[in-house]
Amino acid sequence: xxxxxxxxxxxxxxxxxxxxxxxxxxxxxxxxxxxxxxxxxxxxxxxxxxxxxxxxxxxxxxxxxxxxxxxxxxxxxxxxxxxxxxxxxxxxxxxxxxxxxxxxxxxxxxxxxxxxxxxxxxxxxxxxxxxxxxxxxxxxxxxxxxxxxxxxxxxxxxxxxxxxxxxxxxxxxxxxxxxxxxxxxxxxxxxxxxxxxxxxxxxxxxxxxxxxxxxxxxxxxxxxxxxxxxxxxxxxxxxxxxxxxxxxxxxxxxxxxxxxxxxxxxxxxxxxxxxxxxxxxxxxxxxxxxxxxxxxxxxxxxxxxxxx
Amino acid sequence: xxxxxxxxxxxxxxxxxxxxxxxxxxxxxxxxxxxxxxxxxxxxxxxxxxxxxxxxxxxxxxxxxxxxxxxxxxxxxxxxxxxxxxxxxxxxxxxxxxxxxxxxxxxxxxxxxxxxxxxxxxxxxxxxxxxxxxxxxxxxxxxxxxxxxxxxxxxxxxxxxxxxxxxxxxxxxxxxxxxxxxxxxxxxxxxxxxxxxxxxxxxxxxxxxxxxxxxxxxxxxxxxxxxxxxxxxxxxxxxxxxxxxxxxxxxxxxxxxxxxxxxxxxxxxxxxxxxxxxxxxxxxxxxxxxxxxxxxxxxxxxxxxxxxxxxxxxxxxxxxxxxxxxxxxxxxxxxxxxxxxxxxxxxxxxxxxxxxxxxxxxxxxxxxxxxxxxxxxxxxxxxxxxxxxxxxxxxxxxxxxxxxxxxxxxxxxxxxxxxxxxxxxxx
Numbered sequence: 132x133x134x135x136x137x138x139x140x141x142x143x144x145x146x147x148x149x150x151x152x153x154x155x156x157x158x159x160x161x162x163x164x165x166x167x168x169x170x171x172x173x174x175x176x177x178x179x180x181x182x183x184x185x186x187x188x189x190x191x192x193x194x195x196x197x198x199x200x201x202x203x204x205x206x207x208x209x210x211x212x213x214x215x216x217x218x219x220x221x222x223x224x225x226x227x228x229x230x231x232x233x234x235x236x237x238x239x240x241x242x243x244x245x246x247x248x249x250x251x252x253x254x255x256x257x258x259x260x261x262x263x264x265x266x267x268x269x270x271x272x273x274x275x276x277x278x279x280x281x282x283x284x285x286x287x288x289x290x291x292x293x294x295x296x297x298x299x300x301x302x303x304x305x306x307x308x309x310x311x312x313x314x315x316x317x318x319x320x321x322x323x324x325x326x327x328x329x330x331x332x333x334x335x336x337x338x339x340x341x342x343x344x345x346x347x348x349x350x351x352x353x354x355x356x357x358x359x360x361x362x363x364x365x366x367x368x369x370x371x372x373x374x375x376x377x378x379x380x381x382x383x384x385x386x387x388x389x390x391x392x393x394x395x396x397x398x399x400x401x402x403x404x405x406x407x408x409x410x411x412x413x414x415x416x417x418x419x420x421x422x423x424x425x426x427x428x429x430x431x432x433x434x435x436x437x438x439x
Numbered sequence: 440x441x442x443x444x445x446x447x448x449x450x451x452x453x454x455x456x457x458x459x460x461x462x463x464x465x466x467x468x469x470x471x472x473x474x475x476x477x478x479x480x481x482x483x484x485x486x487x488x489x490x491x492x493x494x495x496x497x498x499x500x501x502x503x504x505x506x507x508x509x510x511x512x513x514x515x516x517x518x519x520x521x522x523x524x525x526x527x528x529x530x531x532x533x534x535x536x537x538x539x540x541x542x543x544x545x546x547x548x549x550x551x552x553x554x555x556x557x558x559x560x561x562x563x564x565x566x567x568x569x570x571x572x573x574x575x576x577x578x579x580x581x582x583x584x585x586x587x588x589x590x591x592x593x594x595x596x597x598x599x600x601x602x603x604x605x606x607x608x609x610x611x612x613x614x615x616x617x618x619x620x621x622x623x624x625x626x627x628x629x630x631x632x633x634x635x636x637x638x639x640x641x642x643x644x645x646x647x648x649x650x651x652x653x654x655x656x657x658x659x660x661x662x663x664x665x666x667x668x669x670x671x672x673x674x675x676x677x678x679x680x681x682x683x684x685x686x687x688x689x690x691x692x693x694x695x696x697x698x699x700x701x702x703x704x705x706x707x708x709x710x711x712x713x714x715x716x717x718x719x720x721x722x723x724x725x726x727x728x729x730x731x732x733x734x735x736x737x738x739x740x741x742x743x744x745x746x747x748x749x750x751x752x753x754x755x756x757x758x759x760x761x762x763x764x765x766x767x768x769x770x771x772x773x774x775x776x777x778x779x780x781x782x783x784x785x786x787x788x789x790x791x792x793x794x795x796x797x798x799x800x801x802x803x804x805x806x807x808x809x810x811x812x813x814x815x816x817x818x819x820x821x822x823x824x825x826x827x828x829x830x831x832x833x834x835x836x837x838x839x840x841x842x843x844x845x846x847x848x849x850x851x852x853x854x855x856x857x858x859x860x861x862x863x864x865x866x
Contacts, residue, residue, distance in 0.1 A: 137665050144662050253493030255681035259716050265695050285664060285693050362658045365681045367490075371658070406662040411654070 136270045136283040137407065145403020147292045147361070150299030151354045153395035155372045156379040157306065157388060158350030164386030165323045165343045168222065168232045172239035173351055174373030175247075176214055180206045180352025181364040182247055185256045196261035199360070206356045207349040214348030215341040222344065223337060240369075247366040260291040260360035295357045302353065303392060310388065319343065323386065351376075375402075378418050382425050384435025394433065479522035480515070480784070482507075482777075483542030483551040483572075485563065490530030491655055491680040492556045494710035495766045499553060499577065500525060502770040505749040506777045516784050521777075524548055532562025539563050543570040549792060550780065553577055553773060556679075557627040564588040571866070573795050573802075575780060577772035579603070579729075581631045584827035586859025590866060593802055593826040596776030597729065597769065598819075600631040602853035606832045607727055608639035610846055615700040615725065616672025617645035622663070623677050625652035632677050632704070655680040664693040677704035684711050684718075691720035701725070705732070705842075709766040712756070713840050721837045725845070728833040729768035730816045733841045745774060745815035754841070771816040778813035779805065779821075779828075796866045803862055820850055824860040829853050 159173045183206035188198035217239055225231040267287045269280045310316040321329040322339050330336045351372070362368070379398050383390030398418055405414035425432060484503055487496030503523055511520050524546045528535040535554065542548040550573040554560050557580035564582075567574035568589040576583065576594050581601040583594040611619065619640055623629035629652065637647045648668050653660065657680075667674070678686045687707055691698075701724035713721065732755035734742065749770075750758045757763040779802060787794055787801035803823030810818040817831040829850050835842035 140665055141662070144659075148659070248489060253489045254497075254710070255684070257684055257715060263717070265692050267695055284669060284697060285667075285695075287692065287695055289692055362685050363682060367681070368658065403662060407665055411657070411662065 133270075133283065136268075136286040138404070139268065139270070140286055141404040141407035142400065143288050143292070143403075144407065145400035146296050148403050149396045149399020150296045151358045152372070152375055152379060152399045153299055153392055154302060154354035154357070155351045156376040156383075156391050156395045157303070158347035158354075159376045160380045160383065160386060160388055160391040161350070162344055162347035163380065164388070165319055166222075166227060166340050167229065168227060168344070169229070169236070170344075170347065171233060171236040171373070172217075172243060173236075173347070173376060174369030174371075175240050175243040176210050176348035176369075177351040177355045177372045178247065178364075178366065178369035179210045179213070179243060179348075180355030181258075181359040181362075181368060182251050182366070183209055183352070184356040184359045185258050185364040186251075188258050189256075195259035199258070199261040199356075202258075203353070203356050207352040210352035211345035211349030215345035218341045218344035223340070227340070244366060244369070251364075251366060253366060255363040255365040257363045258359045260289075262290055262294075263360070264290045266290060266293075291360060295361070298357055299354075302350075306350075306388070315342075375418075378422050380432075381422050382432060384432025387432060387434040390432055390434025477519060479520045480517075480789075481522050481524050481546060481548040482780070483539070483546060483548035484523050484525040484553045485528050485535060485538050485542075485551060485559070486525050486553060487530040487555060487559070488525075488527035490528075492530035492559075493681075495555050495769060496527075496530070498710070498766040498770045499555060499773050501765075502749050502773040503553060503777065506774045509748055510777065510781060516781050517789060528554070528559055528563075530556050530559060532558050535559040535563035536566040539566045539570060539572065539574070543572050548572070549789075550575065550795070550798070552776065552780065555579075555769065557582060557631070560592075561587070561627060564592045567591045571795060573799055575776050577769070577776050578628075579769070579772075580628055581635065582627065584822075584825040584858060586825075586861075590799065590826075590861045590864045593799070595779040595802060595805070595821050595826070595828045596774075597772030597828065598830045598832065598853060599827050600628065601635040601855060602827075602829055603727065603729075603832050604632060604636040605639045605855060606848035606852035607834060608636065608643050608645075609852070610834050610848075611673060611675070611702050612640060612643035612645045615702055617643070618648050618670055618672040619645060619675050620649040620651065620667045620671040620673070621647055621675045622651040622653065624655040624679050626655055628679070629655075629677065632675075636675065653678065653686075658682045658685065660686045660689045661693055664690065671699050673700045673702055674698075675702050676707050678707040683707050683709070684715060687711075687721070688717040691717060694720070703727070705729070705768045709768060710764050712762060712764050713837065713842075722840070724837055726835050726837070726842060727768075728835050728842060728844075730771045731833050731835060731842060731844050732765070732767040733843070735844050739810065739815070741810060741812050741815035744812050745771065749774070775808075775814050775816065775819075779808075782813075799866075817847075818850070822857065824862055825857050826861050 155177055159170060162168055162170050184202040187202040187205050191198040191201060221235050222232055225235055265287050267282055270283045270286060271278060271280055318334055318339060321334060322336055326336050379394045380391055383394030402414040405417060486500050487493055507521050507523050515521055526538045526541055528538045539551050542551050551567060552575040554576045555578050557578055560576045560578045560580060561582055564574060568591045574592045576592060577596050579597055579600050581599045582588055583592055584599050621633060623632045633650055640647060648671055649666060651663050651666055653663055704727045734753035751765050752758050755765050755767045783798050783802035787797040789798050805821045808814045808819040808821060819828050819830040821828045832848040833844050834846040835844045
């Protein structure tokens with residue numbers, strides 16, 4: 132493949148990956164920012180979103196588009212409720228102590244994964260995309276005859292992948308509006324800044340925590356519902372998103388939503404481009420190296436506030 | 440003031456719980472005498488119930504149970520019933536070796552059997568030799584015949600990759616094209632494909648223009664495809680793991696209407712329905728099949744019998760659920776291996792673990808396996824020196840969304856010089 136179309140394809144693939152990663156990492160970042168909880172079970176909430184999407188579309192049958200739209204609403208909602216319940220039943224009981232929450236969420240990880248294995252089974256199942264047209268893309272070249280447009284081999288994207296990118300952008304905007312412009316956002320930001328003072332001003336911090344934990348999981352689930360028509364739902368699919376989300380959140384700065392978005396796009400795009408031109412292993416190595424560099428030279432992350 | 444020495448209520452409860460738990464443990468000693476008299480012959484079945492091999496594991500288990508039922512209904516082996524002791528290995532080499540130990544030390548199994556994924560075989564076989572336990576694998580990997588393993592490991596039910604690709608290469612070179620790009624999973628099984636197909640196509644005057652190794656746990660594939668050179672005439676793909684469907688779909692989306700010839704190993708779509716949306720582009724492409732998934736026009740009575748016993752319909756799916764597609768091109772290996780074990784045990788007069796070496800010698804002495812209910816995939820020849828069987832291979836074309844056999848290779852197409860003589864190794 133020539134360089135130009137090759138780079139174009141790499142960037143498109145990177146963008147799709149970055150979109151899903153942004154949503155997943157935003158969930159993780161939100162939970163850490165407000166609650167100071169490192170949620171190791173985050174990848175399993177992602178997986179649950181995908182599995183529930185399969186379950187909803189299969190139960191409904193009929194037109195794949197209808198099933199998918201319902202899954203897009205139902206799966207994140209159910210996962211969010213489950214996560215809020217887990218917060219209420221488990222994390223609140225260990226008083227959000229950092230070490231104990233890590234152990235508790237590791238426990239959650241295994242419980243969710245094994246229950247999925249016992250019920251959903253060990254097989255991967257596909258979800259039919261609501262629409263999926265292959266869109267070939269043109270490229271240009273300068274020959275003796277002058278400027279020419281041609282259709283290179285393999286340079287294409289599907290309409291569904293474009294939809295994933297658009298949906299991620301809309302969700303990010305929605306989340307930003309919620310955080311910056313709504314009363315709930317104000318409460319969340321107040322709790323993030325200083326939960327004890329917030330409580331003193333009458334903010335029900337415990338309920339806020341349950342809401343945030345649910346929202347974080349729902350964001351991961353939403354990312355998974357978007358990706359499941361491209362990939363497939365499988366009980367072990369939570370590992371990679373968890374690792375990448377942690378990488379993104381550390382680079383972007385723990386708790387900084389803006390940093391998370393920038394880092395997710397950076398990691399997603401570079402992963403796409405490096406995987407296409409070199410190897411996917413090299414992409415993972417470079418991302419991990421970047422994390423190490425950030426931790427050494429800028430421990431608060433690219434956009435994180437310096438600890439006082 | 441003297442301290443009370445009475446145990447507290449909590450200690451008593453803890454103690455009672457411990458005693459209760461201990462008595463609930465399985466009685467390990469009762470396994471010690473298994474394997475003699477009229478007791479069942481215990482076959483330890485190393486099965487991929489979870490992990491990346493789960494789809495195969497499910498069907499390997501179903502086939503194994505069906506064969507065992509047929510064998511037991513006909514009187515078992517040497518007048519003793521066969522009992523399958525299945526243990527999940529998680530498609531994980533480390534767990535695989537542990538499972539063999541459980542078979543030997545906890546369950547008192549006579550032999551171990553049934554592994555598919557090559558990394559689990561390679562991880563487990565040394566342990567089988569240490570435990571002096573015959574280990575019958577159903578893996579396709581060339582590691583048995585290459586001499587890498589040991590005298591206790593045998594593969595009498597399914598042809599190895601080296602033989603398969605050597606038999607197939609002439610068809611690819613003369614019907615599809617000579618410039619081949621290979622896409623394969625990046626572990627032992629895929630490396631077998633890479634090495635032996637490259638050599639086989641060169642022998643036909645063709646060449647491999649690019650080799651794309653993909654980790655078997657990968658979930659997204661479009662990023663690999665730009666490495667396919669434009670001059671490619673044939674794509675040779677073989678993929679395993681939970682994302683095979685994604686792999687094939689993304690390949691179709693990448694090429695669009697201008698795809699080269701595509702020759703795949705059915706591994707890329709085992710347990711996947713050809714009617715799945717996104718697979719329409721496969722119409723007219725070719726696949727290797729170990730055994731034809733769709734009942735062919737000239738279906739043998741043996742295939743009919745085998746299909747009925749395992750509960751597979753004419754489209755290769757479970758009779759009770761047409762969406763549950765089988766791993767038909769591989770699972771016959773379980774059926775046939777169990778019959779080889781039966782034949783070997785009967786020839787050796789197998790009575791218990793002390794006869795394990797006699798069993799191996801008896802299996803090594805087997806040569807011809809005529810096509811029959813015991814060997815429904817086709818007539819085979821077993822090479823006792825390399826512990827490897829050789830059978831026919833099928834090349835099918837997708838016609839109307841179904842695989843139709845175009846060419847059946849002969850046994851001779853797949854022969855290669857011996858690389859090892861296990862019979863000279865001591866037990």
